[in-house]
Amino acid sequence: MSEKSSKKRRDKYSYIKKRKLPIRVLTLTVLISVVCLSGVFFLSINMDKIARIYKEVVKNDYNNLEYMDSISQNFYRHQALVFQYMDDFDDESVKKSLEEKSIQLKSDIEEEARKFGDNVIGTVYESSYHTIYSGLNGYFSNVNYIFEFGDEDDYATAEFYMKNMLQGSIEEVNDAVDLLDTLIKDDVNKTQQEMTNHFEVSRIISVVIIVLLTVFIFIGLIWSVSASREIAYKDPLTGVNNMDKFQKEMDKYIKKGKLTEYTCVCSNIKDFTIVNQQLGSDVGDMALRNFANTVFHHLYKDEKIARVGGDKFIILVRNERIDGLIKFIDKVSVTVDYHDEAHVVQLETRCGLCKIKQDYDTGTIVDNVHLALSQTKLKAVDNIWFEENMLEQAYDRKTLLVEYQNAIKQKEFVVYYQPKVNIFNNTLCGSEALVRWWKDDKIIPPFKFIPVLEEEGRVTELDFYVFEQVCRDIRTWLDNGIKPVRVSSNFSKLHLRNPQFAENVLEIVDRYKIDSEYLEIELTESSGYEDFNAFTEFVDKMRKRGIHISIDDFGTGYSSLSLLKKLNVDVIKIDKSFIDGIGVGDEMNESLVKNIIYMIKDLNRHVICEGVEYMSQAEFLKKQNCHMVQGYLFDKPLSHDEYEERLKSPVYEKNIVA
Numbered sequence: 060m061s062e063k064s065s066k067k068r069r070d071k072y073s074y075i076k077k078r079k080l081p082i083r084v085l086t087l088t089v090l091i092s093v094v095c096l097s098g099v100f101f102l103s104i105n106m107d108k109i110a111r112i113y114k115e116v117v118k119n120d121y122n123n124l125e126y127m128d129s130i131s132q133n134f135y136r137h138q139a140l141v142f143q144y145m146d147d148f149d150d151e152s153v154k155k156s157l158e159e160k161s162i163q164l165k166s167d168i169e170e171e172a173r174k175f176g177d178n179v180i181g182t183v184y185e186s187s188y189h190t191i192y193s194g195l196n197g198y199f200s201n202v203n204y205i206f207e208f209g210d211e212d213d214y215a216t217a218e219f220y221m222k223n224m225l226q227g228s229i230e231e232v233n234d235a236v237d238l239l240d241t242l243i244k245d246d247v248n249k250t251q252q253e254m255t256n257h258f259e260v261s262r263i264i265s266v267v268i269i270v271l272l273t274v275f276i277f278i279g280l281i282w283s284v285s286a287s288r289e290i291a292y293k294d295p296l297t298g299v300n301n302m303d304k305f306q307k308e309m310d311k312y313i314k315k316g317k318l319t320e321y322t323c324v325c326s327n328i329k330d331f332t333i334v335n336q337q338l339g340s341d342v343g344d345m346a347l348r349n350f351a352n353t354v355f356h357h358l359y360k361d362e363k364i365a366r367v368g369g370d371k372f373i374i375l376v377r378n379e380r381i382d383g384l385i386k387f388i389d390k391v392s393v394t395v396d397y398h399d400e401a402h403v404v405q406l407e408t409r410c411g412l413c414k415i416k417q418d419y420d421t422g423t424i425v426d427n428v429h430l431a432l433s434q435t436k437l438k439a440v441d442n443i444w445f446e447e448n449m450l451e452q453a454y455d456r457k458t459l460l461v462e463y464q465n466a467i468k469q470k471e472f473v474v475y476y477q478p479k480v481n482i483f484n485n486t487l488c489g490s491e492a493l494v495r496w497w498k499d500d501k502i503i504p505p506f507k508f509i510p511v512l513e514e515e516g517r518v519t520e521l522d523f524y525v526f527e528q529v530c531r532d533i534r535t536w537l538d539n540g541i542k543p544v545r546v547s548s549n550f551s552k553l554h555l556r557n558p559q560f561a562e563n564v565l566e567i568v569d570r571y572k573i574d575s576e577y578l579e580i581e582l583t584e585s586s587g588y589e590d591f592n593a594f595t596e597f598v599d600k601m602r603k604r605g606i607h608i609s610i611d612d613f614g615t616g617y618s619s620l621s622l623l624k625k626l627n628v629d630v631i632k633i634d635k636s637f638i639d640g641i642g643v644g645d646e647m648n649e650s651l652v653k654n655i656i657y658m659i660k661d662l663n664r665h666v667i668c669e670g671v672e673y674m675s676q677a678e679f680l681k682k683q684n685c686h687m688v689q690g691y692l693f694d695k696p697l698s699h700d701e702y703e704e705r706l707k708s709p710v711y712e713k714n715i716v717a
């Protein structure tokens with residue numbers, strides 16, 4: 060399997076991680092930036108134009124108006140001087156002074172007119188200015204004539220010039236001033252209109268930017284809402300829906316009145332921890348993802364799947380397709396990459412199923428399938444349909460948990476001892492401590508509470524309670540001069556999650572000063588796989604202290620003889636189910652037991668067979684060189700006092716085994 064193709068497969072199944080959102084967001088961000096930048100660019104160009112127009116045209120126009128105003132005011136003043144000159148024609152000194160003032164004023168006007176002239180170059184009213192200028196020249200030359208004739212006291216000629224010539228040039232200048240005023244104001248208006256147009260363009264650009272930004276932000280918001288919904292409703296590992304979404308979809312179906320057309324399934328992958336343990340959690344994740352996707356693609360659009368958590372999934376499937384689905388998910392082959400190689404892993408499932416009734420709400424349905432699923436483990440079957448009476452049992456389960464706490468405090472748990480017998484000399488060679496719950500003068504057997512406590516993670520407390528009682532009893536027997544035999548105590552595999560497990564065991568051993576030869580710890584075989592490292596670590600610590608370890612119920616779980624080789628345990632307990640098949644004509648089973656015993660011995664481990672009820676079984680086992688057995692043929696689990704009697708007379712009187 061090449062790296063490339065394996066990557067391809069990985070990508071196919073991790074589509075949830077490849078949501079298009081980042082690319083979309085990136086595109087949106089780029090678009091927003093482009094729009095903003097180009098908008099700002101156009102705006103700045105436009106504002107620049109406005110500023111330029113204002114500076115170059117409007118300001119100039121206003122300056123020119125001022126020049127013109129000033130010129131025409133001085134022009135009026137000058138006219139007044141000339142009129143006064145005519146009035147005071149007889150007074151030579153006044154005339155002289157007026158002439159001098161006139162020269163001064165004229166030079167002011169000329170100075171302003173020159174500046175004005177510089178300023179009008181290139182304007183639309185340049186030619187009108189020239190009319191004023193020439194009008195002023197005409198005016199001043201006529202004034203000169205008046206003054207010349209005034210010097211000669213020729214009033215009549217001066218008056219003639221005054222009335223005919225001067226009047227004409229004054230009108231010419233005034234008309235030109237009026238025209239220029241209109242032209243400049245027109246120019247100002249035109250320019251202002253131009254500026255208004257540019258402002259309008261800027262306004263449109265701003266509105267476009269704001270509208271686009273609003274649209275983009277709105278789209279962004281919609282995306283982020285849908286993204287957060289995805290996050291809120293999708294299981295990040297597998298990409299299928301999570302429970303919230305699943306329940307919402309069921310609610311929708313309830314509203315439409317069609318949920319009864321579906322069956323709810325809660326499925327759990329069997330021994331998924333083995334995949335995680337053996338192949339690593341990354342491969343485990345890939346297997347889960349592929350499992351979820353395989354089932355997802357098997358479903359119709361209206362059928363739903365969600366991940367509850369861990370290796371548990373919940374599915375809503377059409378009633379008529381339930382059988383097909385059960386068959387489909389019974390064994391699902393998924394391909395995973397392990398050490399750059401494609402491996403096919405077969406995942407088997409257990410399912411709790413619930414036929415949906417009209418009055419069920421989503422919570423009830425989810426609870427029901429979970430309940431049904433929890434029964435599959437207890438009853439060791441693959442699929443169980445929910446039944447109403449399970450609810451009562453579930454209630455019992457709750458009561459049990461409440462009462463358990465109290466029972467521990469009240470010391471309602473007692474330890475029974477079931478002897479182990481050496482069938483070669485018919486002597487007691489050990490025993491197994493088995494707990495009993497004395498409740499209201501009745502004995503509750505362990506199968507009624509141990510599985511529940513184990514599922515709820517509460518059994519560990521009880522195991523230590525029993526183990527401490529065992530140590531206490533051994534201490535008392537030793538102190539009373541009764542020679543005990545090795546007692547094995549059952550410890551749940553849950554202890555392997557406790558890093559202090561070995562230390563806790565040894566603390567009790569040391570507290571009661573018990574010699575390790577009297578102690579043995581039983582762990583069920585499935586624990587060997589699930590927590591292999593913790594298991595070996597624990598075994599090593601116990602063996603260092605000389606405490607025996609046995610594998611209980613061998614043959615019922617997933618242990619293999621090759622695994623046994625790796626586990627440095629002392630004793631293997633062959634499960635009763637194998638012993639039941641001895642002496643009943645089941646040759647296959649007998650041959651299996653024979654070979655298992657042979658191989659265990661070959662691995663230098665001790666072997667013990669439990670559940671020996673008949674002489675024929677004991678005889679068969681003796682022939683296979685199996686020394687130790689445990690079973691009703693010799694003794695049932697005995698109370699403390701009965702067992703003490705057995706310790707005192709450890710030889711079985713009857714020669715039970717021939």
Ligand code: C2E
Nearest residue numbers: 493494505509522525549550551670671672689690691696
């Ligand atoms: P186990 O450890 O495999 O214990 C052997 C069970 O087989 C005991 O049932 C014993 O009474 C029964 N047995 C022994 N010989 C015969 C026989 O010849 N015929 C029949 N029919 N049964 C026989 P028990 O005492 O009911 O215990 C059941 C299981 O409960 C135990 O199976 C063990 O898994 C669990 N258990 C008991 N005590 C404890 C405990 O203190 N801690 C934990 N974790 N589990 C315990």
Ligand code: MG
Nearest residue numbers: 491549581611
């Ligand atoms: Mg046991």
Ligand code: MG
Nearest residue numbers: 611612632669
């Ligand atoms: Mg057993």
